Amino acid sequence: MASKEIDMDKGEIAEQIRTFLETEFPNPGVRLTDTTLLLEEWFVDSMAIVETVLFLEKRFGVRIGRRDINGVHFRTVATLAELVSERRDG
Amino acid sequence: MAGLLRNVPVDDGLRRANDRHDWRVVVAVLAVLGIYLYLFTHVADAFGWPRPQFLAWRLGWHPVHVFDRDHNVDSTVGVTLAQNWPSNDDERLVLFLIVGGAFLSAYFLPLPLKQPALVAWTGLALLLLYGIRATAGLLWCHLWVYLVLHPPSRPGWLTLAGGVLGYVALLSGASGGDWAVAALLLVASCVGHWVGYRFVIRPLLDRPRPAAWLRTAVVQSAILTVGMGAMLQGMGAGEWSLPLGVLLFFWQWERLILYHVDHKDGLIPAAVPLWRFLAVFWNPGVLPNWNWGVTIGQGYSYVHNNFLCDDKNRLVLSGVRIWLVALLYLVFWNEIRHLLVTGFEEMGIPVYRAYTREMVRRFMAGETVTTASVLATTFLDLTRWTMLWAGVVHFKVGVWRICGYRMDPYINKPWLATDLATFWARFTFHYREFLVRAFYYPVFFRCCRRRPYLRVLVATLAAAAFGNLVWGHVTERLYYRGLTWENVIHVLGTWPYFVLLALGIAASQIYLLKFRRRRRPWTFDRHLWKDVVAAYCMLQYYALIHIFARPASGSSIGDLGRLFLTGLGIRLD
Numbered sequence: 001m002a003s004k005e006i007d008m009d010k011g012e013i014a015e016q017i018r019t020f021l022e023t024e025f026p027n028p029g030v031r032l033t034d035t036t037l038l039l040e041e042w043f044v045d046s047m048a049i050v051e052t053v054l055f056l057e058k059r060f061g062v063r064i065g066r067r068d069i070n071g072v073h074f075r076t077v078a079t080l081a082e083l084v085s086e087r088r089d090g
Numbered sequence: 091m092a093g094l095l096r097n098v099p100v101d102d103g104l105r106r107a108n109d110r111h112d113w114r115v116v117v118a119v120l121a122v123l124g125i126y127l128y129l130f131t132h133v134a135d136a137f138g139w140p141r142p143q144f145l146a147w148r149l150g151w152h153p154v155h156v157f158d159r160d161h162n163v164d165s166t167v168g169v170t171l172a173q174n175w176p177s178n179d180d181e182r183l184v185l186f187l188i189v190g191g192a193f194l195s196a197y198f199l200p201l202p203l204k205q206p207a208l209v210a211w212t213g214l215a216l217l218l219l220y221g222i223r224a225t226a227g228l229l230w231c232h233l234w235v236y237l238v239l240h241p242p243s244r245p246g247w248l249t250l251a252g253g254v255l256g257y258v259a260l261l262s263g264a265s266g267g268d269w270a271v272a273a274l275l276l277v278a279s280c281v282g283h284w285v286g287y288r289f290v291i292r293p294l295l296d297r298p299r300p301a302a303w304l305r306t307a308v309v310q311s312a313i314l315t316v317g318m319g320a321m322l323q324g325m326g327a328g329e330w331s332l333p334l335g336v337l338l339f340f341w342q343w344e345r346l347i348l349y350h351v352d353h354k355d356g357l358i359p360a361a362v363p364l365w366r367f368l369a370v371f372w373n374p375g376v377l378p379n380w381n382w383g384v385t386i387g388q389g390y391s392y393v394h395n396n397f398l399c400d401d402k403n404r405l406v407l408s409g410v411r412i413w414l415v416a417l418l419y420l421v422f423w424n425e426i427r428h429l430l431v432t433g434f435e436e437m438g439i440p441v442y443r444a445y446t447r448e449m450v451r452r453f454m455a456g457e458t459v460t461t462a463s464v465l466a467t468t469f470l471d472l473t474r475w476t477m478l479w480a481g482v483v484h485f486k487v488g489v490w491r492i493c494g495y496r497m498d499p500y501i502n503k504p505w506l507a508t509d510l511a512t513f514w515a516r517f518t519f520h521y522r523e524f525l526v527r528a529f530y531y532p533v534f535f536r537c538c539r540r541r542p543y544l545r546v547l548v549a550t551l552a553a554a555a556f557g558n559l560v561w562g563h564v565t566e567r568l569y570y571r572g573l574t575w576e577n578v579i580h581v582l583g584t585w586p587y588f589v590l591l592a593l594g595i596a597a598s599q600i601y602l603l604k605f606r607r608r609r610r611p612w613t614f615d616r617h618l619w620k621d622v623v624a625a626y627c628m629l630q631y632y633a634l635i636h637i638f639a640r641p642a643s644g645s646s647i648g649d650l651g652r653l654f655l656t657g658l659g660i661r662l663d
Contacts, residue, residue: 026610039098047511047526047599050534050549054542054603066535067355071098 009088013060014081020055021077024048034078039071049074056080062087098395105201105398115403115410116197119492122413123190129421130165131183155424165420166478167485170380171334172219181219185377188215189489192374196493197406205369205397208493212372219377220334227259227335231311235346236367237287238308239353240360241295248364249287253280259335309350312343313561316568317578324575332573340569341381342371344524344561348389351527357391369393375490375497381569383483383500385520387490396496409491412484412499419481427474434466444470451642453653464657468633476501476517508611508624509598510591513632514554521562529557542603547596554592559585586647587638594631634658 014034022032025048030041052074053064062084073083127133134141140148143161158164162179169181188211195207216225233252242248257279265272294300307314319330332340349370352358370393375386387393398405427444434441439462442448449467453459483500490497500520507513514522534549564581571577611621634657638650652662 037098047515050526050530050546051603053534054546057539058542063539064535066531069531070355075098 010078010081010085013084014077016059017056017080017084018077020059021052024051024055032077034081035076038074038076038080052080056084060084060088100395100397100399102201108398108400108402109201110402111198112403115406116194118410119193119406120190122410122417123186123193125417126167126413127183127186129163129417130167131179131186132160132162133183134162153425155428156421163421164424166423166482167378167420169219169377171337173334174219174221184215184218188212188218188377189374189492192489193406193492197402201398204494206365208374209365209368209372212374212377215374215377216338220338223259223262224334224338226255227333228338229335230255230259231336231339232368232371233364235308236364238291238295238305239350240362240367241292245287245292246284249284250280252287253283256283259333305350305353309346310343312340312346313565316340316565316573319573320568320575320578323573324578330573332569337569338380340565341384342376343565344385344521344528345371345387345389347528347561348385348392348524350389352389352391357389362390366394373490373495374493375486375495378486378489379482381566382479383486383520385524386483386486386497386500387495388520388523393495398494399496402494405494405496406492408496409488409493412491413488416481416484416488419477419484423474423477423481426477427470430470430473434470439463439466441467441470444474446471446636447640447642450637450640450645450650450653454642454645454649459653459656461656461659464637464653465630465634468636468657469630471636472629472633476504505625505629506612507628508621509602510594510628510632511598511602513628514595525553525557525562528561529553543600546599546603550596550599551589551592554595555585555588558591559588563588580641583641583647584639586650587635590635590638591632594635598628 018032018034021038021042025042027042030036032042036042049069053069056062056064064083064087068083073079128139129142132141139145141161142163143157146153146157156163160179165182167182167185168178169185172181175181175184192208192211195211196204199207213225213229216228230252233248233255237245237248237252254276257276261275261279262272265275291304294304315332323329349358367390370387370390373387373393376384431441431444439460441463442452444467446468449459449464480501487497487499498519500518502516502519504513504517507516530549530553533552534545537548538545559581563584564578567577567581568574609615609617611624612618634654637654637657638647641650655662
């Protein structure tokens with residue numbers, strides 16, 4: 001039951017991240033899913049990363065560090081949601 | 091626009107899958123390179139063809155500002171500080187032939203040999219264009235960086251090679267033709283390098299803190315050297331003169347800093363072969379106008395992750411396309427400038443040949459300058475050097491692309507930006523990425539975490555004002571104009587430009603954070619006029635603040651401020 005709640009939380013987090021990315025960095029012709037490769041197919045440049053960090057910190061109250069800016073955490077919406085979820089639990 | 095973080099590691103299996111040959115692509119590259127050879131060198135003579143200007147005349151086209159006295163196109167693509175050739179047309183001929191050879195090697199050689207071949211072609215170009223001492227000097231500098239950042243387990247041969255290179259670059263002229271002295275100097279150099287690395291550098295690299303300091307010192311050697319040289323000159327010592335090879339190395343200081351950022355962020359494997367390290371810096375794409383667009387290529391992760399990461403033919407054709415765009419700028423920029431200048435002059439608005447500095451000079455001489463004149467001159471100046479710059483940096487990006495790299499354009503339709511932050515990313519992409527990674531991120535992730543707007547402001551000031559001024563423009567001026575204290579003071583005196591630029595970028599970012607966009611800019615709807623107004627106001631602001639970056643003899647910040655305010659319609663006479 002507990003793991004299901006965590007999964008739901010992650011789903012909600014992912015949904016909010018997806019909405020933010022679609023609104024802030026619209027990308028016509030590409031459908032953003034939880035598994036879309038953000039660094040390959042979505043982000044514009046390093047300032048987009050900064051805006052996403054500000055969003056994650058403000059919206060979810062987590063702390064993102066410079067070393068978190070990498071291809072593992074920023075790979076997909078799902079991995080970003082995973083990062084946020086881990087930080088919230090931690 | 092792809093962006094720095096778009097590059098993700100690519101395995102060799104994918105690269106091999108991307109490495110398919112297509113003769114039509116090869117023909118396209120060679121054909122466009124042939125056009126460059128015809129327009130910008132004397133190759134027409136070798137084939138008995140008419141020179142470009144005569145061909146234009148035969149076709150009924152008589153431009154005034156396209157061709158030079160030898161009847162080919164007066165190009166801004168060149169080889170900086172080359173000394174071995176009688177004319178810049180000959181230097182360009184060597185450059186284009188080397189680029190052609192590098193392309194064929196990168197295209198047809200097996201995958202493991204492609205990047206080493208590019209390093210070898212670059213080395214050959216350096217030898218031909220700059221000579222053996224400059225080439226040895228550059229390799230000597232890079233070898234030392236490699237030995238410090240990637241200490242090998244058995245460094246013996248590399249340190250001895252460093253000794254030979256150091257001798258050729260710095261000491262070979264000191265023997266006065268005496269073979270015994272030359273041999274003695276060579277042996278002393280080799281022994282000195284081996285002993286210095288074995289007993290001083292290597293023990294330091296085994297201790298974490300001294301190793302970090304040493305790595306930083308090597309990476310920052312450019313600014314440390316030129317800063318010290320300028321200070322000593324200011325205190326009365328003679329002006330230092332940098333060996334050419336060292337100067338060429340220093341011109342890559344921003345990319346070296348990005349390499350170090352990658353190193354600190356763990357984006358570089360622990361053991362990197364020397365050729366793989368050199369492949370970041372020794373690429374034919376750095377050869378044209380060595381000191382322009384020096385950040386193109388960025389650091390290790392960007393270069394290596396973008397190599398053959400996509401279909402080879404698609405990458406190469408993107409290079410051909412950007413070469414064709416570059417061609418338009420290179421051929422027509424001066425003609426367009428003259429057309430624009432003439433048009434404004436005929437309307438009764440003096441625009442001083444589209445040079446802001448000329449306007450400042452006339453203003454200081456007592457000439458009355460109107461608001462329309464300030465706005466038009468600064469705007470045309472921005473247009474002028476955008477065209478001038480775009481021709482060269484597009485060509486450089488094209489060279490990287492035809493060699494198999496997915497390289498973002500340095501300038502990417504900046505006129506489509508409707509805010510200053512986006513403009514700067516479109517106008518000077520690779521340099522902006524350097525400032526973001528080297529200055530913005532370190533501040534952003536450390537300061538003012540509870541106040542996001544202040545956080546953005548401080549980080550932007552650190553990058554666009556401080557980093558841009560000191561690591562970007564002060565060093566550049568010292569390389570161009572000599573290591574003198576006057577040059578440091580001159581650039582520091584342009585600080586209002588950097589502060590106004592940073593404040594403008596920060597204001598754009600904060601505005602975009604505070605008020606989310608409800609529509610995508612340049613959507614064809616009834617709000618389109620707002621995009622036009624926003625784009626013009628942003629471009630005009632950027633053009634106008636350059637008044638502070640173009641001081642004339644005797645002008646103070648107060649004088650420049652008066653001219654700036656005149657541009658805003660405020661006269662303080």
